[in-house]
Amino acid sequence: MKRKRDSIFKVGYVIGLLMVSVVAFAWYSHQLKDELRGLVRNTLKEVSSQNVLVMQKEIEGDLAALDEIAERISDMGEMEEEEILDILRQIEERYSFKRFGFCRADGILHTTVDEMADVSEREYFKASMRGESCISDPLIDLMDGEEIIVFSAPIKYDGEVIGVLCAPYRMDSLKDVMEVSSFEGEGYTYVIERDGDKIMDSTHPTSFQNMTNIFKSMTEADERNYQSVEDLKLLLENGETGYVIFYNKVGKYMYSTPLGIKDWFLIDVVPVDFMENTSNYIIHRTYLMCGILAVVCAVIAFVILQEERRKKQRMQNLLYVDELTGGNTLARFKIEVERRTQVHYKNIAIIMMDLDDFKLVNDLFGYEEGNKVLRFIYRTLQESCREEEFVARSTADRFYLLLFYEEEKEIRQRILKMAENIQQLRLSETLEYLLHPVFGIHYVQNGDDNIEDMLDCASLAHNLAKQARNGIYKVYTDEIKEKELQKKQLSDQIEYAYHNHEFVVYYQPKYDSKTQKLAGAEALVRWRRSDGQMVSPGLFVPLAEESGFVCKLDEYVFREVCIAQKRWLDRGLGIVPVSVNLSRRHLDNPDFIDEYKAILDESGVPIEYIQLEITESAMFEKKDEFVQIMEKLHDLGFMILMDDFGTGYSSLMMLKSIPIDVMKLDKSFVDDYDDERGERIIRCVMRMAQDLSIAITAEGVETEDQYKFLTSVGCDMIQGYYFARPMPEEEYELRMRA
Numbered sequence: 210m211k212r213k214r215d216s217i218f219k220v221g222y223v224i225g226l227l228m229v230s231v232v233a234f235a236w237y238s239h240q241l242k243d244e245l246r247g248l249v250r251n252t253l254k255e256v257s258s259q260n261v262l263v264m265q266k267e268i269e270g271d272l273a274a275l276d277e278i279a280e281r282i283s284d285m286g287e288m289e290e291e292e293i294l295d296i297l298r299q300i301e302e303r304y305s306f307k308r309f310g311f312c313r314a315d316g317i318l319h320t321t322v323d324e325m326a327d328v329s330e331r332e333y334f335k336a337s338m339r340g341e342s343c344i345s346d347p348l349i350d351l352m353d354g355e356e357i358i359v360f361s362a363p364i365k366y367d368g369e370v371i372g373v374l375c376a377p378y379r380m381d382s383l384k385d386v387m388e389v390s391s392f393e394g395e396g397y398t399y400v401i402e403r404d405g406d407k408i409m410d411s412t413h414p415t416s417f418q419n420m421t422n423i424f425k426s427m428t429e430a431d432e433r434n435y436q437s438v439e440d441l442k443l444l445l446e447n448g449e450t451g452y453v454i455f456y457n458k459v460g461k462y463m464y465s466t467p468l469g470i471k472d473w474f475l476i477d478v479v480p481v482d483f484m485e486n487t488s489n490y491i492i493h494r495t496y497l498m499c500g501i502l503a504v505v506c507a508v509i510a511f512v513i514l515q516e517e518r519r520k521k522q523r524m525q526n527l528l529y530v531d532e533l534t535g536g537n538t539l540a541r542f543k544i545e546v547e548r549r550t551q552v553h554y555k556n557i558a559i560i561m562m563d564l565d566d567f568k569l570v571n572d573l574f575g576y577e578e579g580n581k582v583l584r585f586i587y588r589t590l591q592e593s594c595r596e597e598e599f600v601a602r603s604t605a606d607r608f609y610l611l612l613f614y615e616e617e618k619e620i621r622q623r624i625l626k627m628a629e630n631i632q633q634l635r636l637s638e639t640l641e642y643l644l645h646p647v648f649g650i651h652y653v654q655n656g657d658d659n660i661e662d663m664l665d666c667a668s669l670a671h672n673l674a675k676q677a678r679n680g681i682y683k684v685y686t687d688e689i690k691e692k693e694l695q696k697k698q699l700s701d702q703i704e705y706a707y708h709n710h711e712f713v714v715y716y717q718p719k720y721d722s723k724t725q726k727l728a729g730a731e732a733l734v735r736w737r738r739s740d741g742q743m744v745s746p747g748l749f750v751p752l753a754e755e756s757g758f759v760c761k762l763d764e765y766v767f768r769e770v771c772i773a774q775k776r777w778l779d780r781g782l783g784i785v786p787v788s789v790n791l792s793r794r795h796l797d798n799p800d801f802i803d804e805y806k807a808i809l810d811e812s813g814v815p816i817e818y819i820q821l822e823i824t825e826s827a828m829f830e831k832k833d834e835f836v837q838i839m840e841k842l843h844d845l846g847f848m849i850l851m852d853d854f855g856t857g858y859s860s861l862m863m864l865k866s867i868p869i870d871v872m873k874l875d876k877s878f879v880d881d882y883d884d885e886r887g888e889r890i891i892r893c894v895m896r897m898a899q900d901l902s903i904a905i906t907a908e909g910v911e912t913e914d915q916y917k918f919l920t921s922v923g924c925d926m927i928q929g930y931y932f933a934r935p936m937p938e939e940e941y942e943l944r945m946r947a
């Protein structure tokens with residue numbers, strides 16, 4: 210569910226990012242286009258004003274030249290036509306005019322090419338006769354039909370206009386001047402009047418052919434030009450500079466500038482494409498760069514994602530693949546159980562398994578062999594799994610199974626079969642070593658859906674199976690859980706009781722077997738609840754041992770005994786050594802020795818009055834530490850009593866390596882004194898102890914017969930109900946006085 214939400218979120222994120230990029234890109238290119246358009250307009254404007262200058266120079270220059278000639282002729286005074294024409298013929302070549310002509314007020318024109326014409330109706334003639342210099346509108350040359358404009362200036366005598374000097378100018382020359390510069394041959398120029406009538410058209414192949422009026426030509430060229438015609442009209446009317454875009458096959462800019470000559474306008478035309486080529490080039494380059502950038506980003510993102518995926522895969526492998534067996538880990542198991550139990554509605558069993566003494570396999574055969582065993586077990590379990598069933602290993606030799614079943618007995622049979630298969634493994638040719646797998650089974654009930662709870666139940670059953678010697682499996686039941694719960698509650702209560710001073714020390718006297726006099730005592734902890742009820746150490750000591758809290762209890766007993774002994778000593782009572790129990794959990798924290806020594810010193814009691822009892826089975830787990838601690842305690846001056854002698858695995862080995870002062874013969878031996886074998890064992894142990902100069906105390910002596918027998922075989926001290934039960938301090942005090 211979460212993964213799905215994650216991926217929806219991711220896709221949304223990518224789409225969002227894409228949209229933002231597209232919008233940003235669109236905005237940017239819009240902005241870029243705008244700026245480039247501005248650039249285009251500026252270029253057009255510049256070129257246009259250049260053209261205007263060229264045009265003005267050409268026309269105004271010519272008019273000024275004509276004016277100057279007219280003035281000179283005027284200054285020369287009265288002359289005949291022929292005289293004037295001669296002068297004009299001499300200078301004619303210097304100017305770009307077609308020819309010169311002169312006429313008097315009658316309007317009959319005499320020309321330098323000896324032709325004559327009547328210009329009396331021409332506007333320029335009339336204007337110049339009024340004393341103005343002027344340029345005509347385009348005209349048709351009366352002599353050769355060419356298109357011309359005529360420049361004219363008055364000739365005066367004594368301030369009176371007596372005639373007009375005219376010079377026709379070929380329209381084509383003007384076109385030639387204009388068409389040199391424009392836009393690599395792509396552009397061309399018109400000159401028009403305010404009302405759109407043509408003054409000068411263009412020979413450019415893409416220009417309007419036979420144009421008479423620009424609005425008319427535009428309208429004819431493309432109906433889309435309606436708006437641009439209107440816009441152009443407005444520009445011309447207002448005498449403004451500006452541009453419109455019109456269509457004549459292709460889109461074109463038309464830039465209009467007032468010429469400053471009559472009401473003529475210079476119109477520069479250039480295809481939109483040409484103008485925008487540069488900007489398009491820039492835009493395309495930008496697109497290309499963006500594209501390349503996007504591709505590079507995408508590639509980088511892809512590589513990063515790929516690397517992330519690989520990393521994730523590696524992490525998952527670490528998490529989900531068990532390096533040793535190549536199989537599944539517990540993390541994977543949990544996920545799979547959750548998934549598979551949701552899909553299958555069959556009965557489910559969760560099973561935990563380990564070997565009874567895998568540590569021994571490692572110790573005896575080495576780690577490599579141990580690993581082989583684990584791989585073998587994994588394979589065996591996996592082979593016995595059916596479809597959709599699942600196996601995993603967590604740590605060390607701990608395995609988990611998810612099995613499906615119709616009837617519970619099926620599972621039990623399958624488990625026995627698995628155990629049998631596992632026991633097929635032969636570890637050594639020479640050594641007969643049988644693996645002993647132990648299973649905890651939990652039949653998952655309807656409604657159980659928490660995987661951790663399921664595993665806990667399987668683990669509880671497994672613990673019980675391990676405690677029961679030689680059991681192969683145990684099935685989880687609610688009663689088991691109930692008991693565990695009680696244990697847990699009790700364990701929690703122990704700490705509370707400690708702080709509430711509910712623990713007290715009882716003393717069980719030990720008697721000299723020969724003299725039957727008090728020779729020592731063992732301090733035993735008791736839990737007296739606030740309601741006076743006594744809780745047996747058999748119930749709470751193992752729990753306190755599990756949690757480690759027993760060390761606190763031991764220290765408490767040790768201190769109480771030290772203080773009590775000192776008090777009794779000071780009061781002149783005939784005190785005897787008191788032994789205090791030391792839990793195996795002290796091996797975890799060897800610093801306790803210093804603390805014990807400090808407590809002892811503080812109390813001021815001589816060390817010979819305090820003895821330490823430690824059970825021999827403590828050595829099994831941490832032999833080296835055990836030996837070291839025992840030696841240190843012994844060196845300090847404590848007497849070491851070996852508790853429960855004969856119940857551990859290594860009684861004999863211990864005698865060799867540990868400085869033992871007293872051996873406490875376990876009650877189980879004492880109980881068996883009257884069967885022949887038991888008797889022999891006791892005698893044998895006694896002899897051995899005597900040889901090693903170790904004193905013997907018999908525990909749990911309940912009857913006179915036991916007492917007599919033990920005394921007869923040389924037992925030094927007797928502890929047991931026969932003489933005394935464990936008792937409170939005050940009662941023990943009385944025993945000391947007796």
Ligand code: C2E
Nearest residue numbers: 733734746747750766790791792909910911928929930935
């Ligand atoms: P243990 O150290 O072997 O102590 C001897 C146990 O045998 C005591 O049981 C004692 O009451 C019992 N006992 C003595 N004589 C007889 C007898 O004639 N018949 C029978 N049936 N039992 C006899 P208790 O006090 O219930 O303690 C049980 C165990 O709890 C102790 O066994 C010891 O392992 C542990 N324990 C008791 N007090 C302490 C303590 O202060 N520290 C530690 N670490 N363990 C303690």
Ligand code: CA
Nearest residue numbers: 731790822852
């Ligand atoms: Ca003891």
Ligand code: CA
Nearest residue numbers: 852853873908
């Ligand atoms: Ca004992």
